Amino acid sequence: xxxxxxxxxxxxxxxxxxxxxxxxxxxxxxxxxxxxxxxxxxxxxxxxxxxxxxxxxxxxxxxxxxxxxxxxxxxxxxxxxxxxxxxxxxxxxxxxxxxxxxxxxxxxxxxxxxxxxxxxxxxxxxxxxxxxxxxxxxxxxxxxxxxxxxxxxxxxxxxxxxxxxxxxxxxxxxxxxxxxxxxxxxxxxxxxxxxxxxxxxxxxxxxxxxxxxxxxxxxxxxxxxxxxxxxxxxxxxxxxxxxxxxxxxxxxxxxxxxxxxxxxxxxxxxxxxxxxxxxxxxxxxxxxxxxxxxxxxxxxxxxxxxxxx
Amino acid sequence: xxxxxxxxxxxxxxxxxxxxxxxxxxxxxxxxxxxxxxxxxxxxxxxxxxxxxxxxxxxxxxxxxxxxxxxxxxxxxxxxxxxxxxxxxxxxxxxxxxxxxxxxxxxxxxxxxxxxxxxxxxxxxxxxxxxxxxxxxxxxxxxxxxxxxxxxxxxxxxxxxxxxxxxxxxxxxxxxxxxxxxxxxxxxxxxxxxxxxxxxxxxxxxxxxxxxxxxxxxxxxxxxxxxxxxxxxxxxxxxxxxxxxxxxxxxxxxxxxxxxxxxxxxxxxxxxxxxxxxxxxxxxxxxxxxxxxxxxxxxxxxxxxxxxxxxxxxxxxxxxxxx
Ligand SMILES: Nc1ncnc2c1ncn2[C@@H]1O[C@H](COP(=O)(O)OP(=O)(O)O)[C@@H](O)[C@H]1O
Ligand SMILES: [Mg+2]
Numbered sequence: 126x127x128x129x130x131x132x133x134x135x136x137x138x139x140x141x142x143x144x145x146x147x148x149x150x151x152x153x154x155x156x157x158x159x160x161x162x163x164x165x166x167x168x169x170x171x172x173x174x175x176x177x178x179x180x181x182x183x184x185x186x187x188x189x190x191x192x193x194x195x196x197x198x199x200x201x202x203x204x205x206x207x208x209x210x211x212x213x214x215x216x217x218x219x220x221x222x223x224x225x226x227x228x229x230x231x232x233x234x235x236x237x238x239x240x241x242x243x244x245x246x247x248x249x250x251x252x253x254x255x256x257x258x259x260x261x262x263x264x265x266x267x268x269x270x271x272x273x274x275x276x277x278x279x280x281x282x283x284x285x286x287x288x289x290x291x292x293x294x295x296x297x298x299x300x301x302x303x304x305x306x307x308x309x310x311x312x313x314x315x316x317x318x319x320x321x322x323x324x325x326x327x328x329x330x331x332x333x334x335x336x337x338x339x340x341x342x343x344x345x346x347x348x349x350x351x352x353x354x355x356x357x358x359x360x361x362x363x364x365x366x367x368x369x370x371x372x373x374x375x376x377x378x379x380x381x382x383x384x385x386x387x388x389x390x391x392x393x394x395x396x397x398x399x400x401x402x403x404x405x406x407x408x409x410x411x412x413x414x415x416x417x418x419x420x421x422x423x424x425x426x427x428x429x430x431x432x433x434x
Numbered sequence: 435x436x437x438x439x440x441x442x443x444x445x446x447x448x449x450x451x452x453x454x455x456x457x458x459x460x461x462x463x464x465x466x467x468x469x470x471x472x473x474x475x476x477x478x479x480x481x482x483x484x485x486x487x488x489x490x491x492x493x494x495x496x497x498x499x500x501x502x503x504x505x506x507x508x509x510x511x512x513x514x515x516x517x518x519x520x521x522x523x524x525x526x527x528x529x530x531x532x533x534x535x536x537x538x539x540x541x542x543x544x545x546x547x548x549x550x551x552x553x554x555x556x557x558x559x560x561x562x563x564x565x566x567x568x569x570x571x572x573x574x575x576x577x578x579x580x581x582x583x584x585x586x587x588x589x590x591x592x593x594x595x596x597x598x599x600x601x602x603x604x605x606x607x608x609x610x611x612x613x614x615x616x617x618x619x620x621x622x623x624x625x626x627x628x629x630x631x632x633x634x635x636x637x638x639x640x641x642x643x644x645x646x647x648x649x650x651x652x653x654x655x656x657x658x659x660x661x662x663x664x665x666x667x668x669x670x671x672x673x674x675x676x677x678x679x680x681x682x683x684x685x686x687x688x689x690x691x692x693x694x695x696x697x698x699x700x701x702x703x704x705x706x707x708x709x710x711x712x713x714x715x716x717x718x719x720x721x722x723x724x725x726x727x728x729x730x731x732x733x734x735x736x737x738x739x740x741x742x743x744x745x746x747x748x749x750x751x752x753x754x755x756x757x
Contacts, residue, residue, distance in 0.1 A: 173538050177723040191725035195540065203538045209531035211448065213455040225444035226539035270535070 126151045126278060126309045127172065132181035134167050134333075141167045143333045144181065149311065149326070151277075154304050156324035156341075157313040164333040165313040166206050169282045172311070173203040185278055199227075202271030206282040206313075210263055212256035216247060219255050219266065220273060227274035234273075241269040245299055261292030268299060279303065279310045286314070297323065353416040354396070357384040359409035368406060372399060386416070445536075445546055449523075449553035463561050466511060470565045473507040474500065478571070498577030502674065504569065505586055508562065509593065509666060513626055516594050517618035519558060520601030522611040523550040524721060529611060543718045551595075551602050551714070558594045562587065585673050589699065593666050596706045597622055603713040606720040626666060633661040633668070633682075659683030659694065663701030672698035 129147040133140070142164045149155045157165050170176045171183055174194040182189060188196040211219060217238055224234040242248045245265035250258060258266065264284060271279055284300075285293045301323055303310060314320055320327070328338035358365055366378045366385050374391035389396065400413055453459050481496050524547075527533040536546065572578055600621050604614040636658045659682040662668035672678045680694040 170534070173534070175534050175537060175723070177725055194722075194725075198538050198540060201538065203535070205531065205534045207531050208535060211452060211532060213452050214448070218451070222444055222448045223535070223539060225447070226536070226541050228540050267535075274540075 126153070126186060127155075127311065128182075128184040128187075129168070129172075130182045132168070132171065132183055133179045134164070134171065134176070135179045141333050142178070145330070145333070145335050147328060147335065147338065149309060151309055152307050153326055154300075154310045154312065154324045156320040156327040157311055157330065158320070158327055159313075159315065159330035161315055163315075163330045165315075165330060166282050167333075168330075169203070169280050169311065169313060170205075172197075172280055173201060173205075174198055175203075199274065200276050201278045201280055202274070202276040203280045204267050204271050204282060204284055206286065208267055210255040210258075210266070212254065214255055215252050216242065216255060216258070216266055217251050220269060223270045224273040229274065237273065241272055244272070244302065245269045246295060259292075261288050261295065264288060264292070264296065265299065268296075272303075277309060279308050279312075281310065281312045283313055283315070285316075352389045352396075354387040354389050354399075355384055355412070355414045355416045356387065356403070357411040357414075359411060361408045365403070365406070365408050369403075372402065374399075384412075443541070443545055443549055445541055445549035446553050449550060450556075453553065453557055459557065462515070463564055466515065466561050467564050467568065469511060470504065470507055470568050474504060474568050474571065477503050494575055494577035496577075497572050497575030501569070501572045501578045501583075504572070505670060505674070506667065508565065508590065509670060512558070512562070512590055512593055513597065513622050513666075515558060515561070516554075516597035517601050517615055517622055520551065520554045520598040521605050521614040521618040523554060523602055524605040524717075525608060525611040525614050526605075528609060537722055543721045547602060547606075547714060547717045547721060551598050554598055554601075555591070555594055558598075559591060562590055562594075582674055586670065589670055589673055592703060592706070596625075596710055599710040599713040599717070603717040603720075606717045625664070629661060629665040630667060633658065633665065636661060656683060659698075660696075660701065663696065663698040664705060666702065669699040669702035 127147070127149040129145055132142055132145040132147075134142040145164075145168065157168070159165055167176070171178050172185065172190060174190050174197050177191055184190065185197045186200050188200070190197050211222070214222065220238045220241060221231075221234055224237065225231070229237070239248065239251070242251055245268055247258075247262060247265055247269070250262060255263065255266065268281070268284065271281070281300075285296050288296060300310065300312070304323060312320060312324070324341060326338065326340055329336050356365065362380055362385060366380050369375055369378045369385070369387055374395055375387055375389055377388045379386045379388075389399070391399065396415070403410065403413065477500050481499075524533065527536060569583075597618070601614070601618045604617045604621075605611070608614040608617065637656070640656050640658050659679075662682045663672075663679075668678075668682065672682070679696070679698045682698055683694045
């Protein structure tokens with residue numbers, strides 16, 4: 126659906142993007158991750174036909190963004206990282222304006238807009254002026270705006286930035302729904318766990334270079350991120366930690382006020398043997414739990430620079 | 435039904451709504467009319483109470499004079515208003531971070547630019563029409579023909595279009611509204627003041643040359659007159675006073691009864707029409723990044739279809755109608 130080949134962008138002498146390659150299939154949710162200033166927004170605005178690349182090719186559904194911008198615009202819904210709203214419009218008028226701008230006839234819009242507001246949980250704000258909405262609501266309204274013309278591709282630049290946790294969860298639920306609708310979504314963030322549950326693939330970008338990309342699981346495997354086992358005890362924590370350090374496949378053991386964290390590289394069979402071993406020591410265990418190895422670890426691991434290929 | 439859809443495209447519709455909902459717009463109408471009203475009152479006061487030689491009566495001649503004064507005042511007010519209303523239309527959307535989303539819609543660059551300009555012009559036309567009551571005194575005492583009145587108002591519309599097109603152009607060229615506004619005022623100053631001063635200066639030199647070369651050449655018009663045709667005030671006077679164009683081209687002491695090479699207002703309209711068109715083309719070209727079209731065979735899987743689309747896109751001003 127999206128194809129980027131040797132894409133470069135220079136601002137004067139500054140290379141914001143260096144020969145980026147990327148391919149995103151139809152229906153894929155792609156997480157675009159990298160620290161601030163890595164070049165995520167630059168890539169996305171090139172895809173959104175707002176900026177010309179210095180060299181290289183970017184295509185959406187087979188259409189080159191510089192040669193057929195109008196075709197590309199039909200197929201994408203773009204949400205910029207920083208955006209404003211027309212304060213003096215009501216939420217429905219706001220959506221009507223963009224709907225009309227995409228050439229959707231009025232009668233169709235009148236049916237569509239309540240549905241969109243429903244989707245982003247803003248039905249009760251339909252007649253509110255946009256400037257009275259909270260930041261999270263504006264963000265969701267903007268997302269609804271991206272959807273008016275039912276695009277196949279959504280390009281969402283940091284849609285969850287600046288939101289409180291609650292608003293962030295709401296945003297995530299909406300994105301899940303969009304994923305179910307079969308949209309191809311590129312979503313960027315400098316905070317990975319935001320995306321952790323919903324992306325199929327990630328691409329990590331740093332200093333304008335793609336340093337890793339692929340299926341989330343593949344990347345984790347390739348980087349051999351170790352499992353972390355979290356053990357909580359009633360007492361004798363230090364003793365447990367000391368004993369664990371001598372067990373096979375344990376690379377390090379840390380303790381803090383939440384319990385013992387074991388970095389473990391054994392497989393599931395070996396792990397169950399470890400559990401039996403721990404219980405045999407008769408230390409009062411409250412819980413023995415494999416912590417979700419999260420994407421943030423992957424991210425930190427990669428962007429540390431050590432894992433660069 | 436269809437033609438209203440054509441005429442009132444989404445961008446114009448939005449511009450109208452936003453403009454008419456902002457309290458600032460209503461305040462500007464109020465202050466504009468007040469300013470012109472003060473000029474009218476001041477003029478009446480001066481004629482009736484201060485000028486001792488006058489008959490202390492307001493007659494057709496005074497009424498005509500008043501029309502001239504009001505026309506000039508209005509022209510100056512327009513020169514102040516037009517840049518302020520147009521130089522921000524694109525850059526302020528950029529500053530408010532709404533531009534990028536507008537640009538990813540299906541609206542063509544031409545539609546966006548022309549709609550924004552049309553909306554600003556309509557609002558200015560509304561303001562100018564709102565000053566009509568001030569002219570009621572002129573209507574009452576006569577001295578001016580309806581035709582002159584209409585032609586002056588059409589002339590205003592043209593000046594607004596000129597300053598508006600320049601304002602919109604600078605609005606796309608400069609990222610910041612304040613700079614676009616300042617540059618537009620600067621250009622306005624050149625059009626309004628510098629052309630007039632240049633005319634006086636060149637006329638002076640030409641006159642000097644004529645005297646020093648001994649014999650005045652009464653049979654010729656001077657090219658210097660063309661300079662005055664670039665000045666809105668000069669063009670406007672030529673509309674009100676049919677002999678003014680001839681006088682502008684004529685050397686002092688010369689006399690000629692044949693027609694001047696061109697009516698000043700006509701020159702004004704012709705020259706600045708070119709400027710308007712150029713300014714709008716630059717604005718349209720600048721609002722979006724435009725890639726040089728390199729048509730190769732590998733344009734995409736639907737290259738043929740896309741090429742067709744792109745053909746339609748060129749110079750397309752109306753929205754794609756969904757049928
Ligand atoms: N218009 C611009 N002019 C010059 N440099 C820019 C411009 N836009 C972005 N940059 C630079 O390009 C780099 C990438 O920016 P961006 O794509 O916004 O990063 P991200 O979205 O990943 O945080 C940054 O270092 C930024 O300073
Ligand atoms: Mg960014």
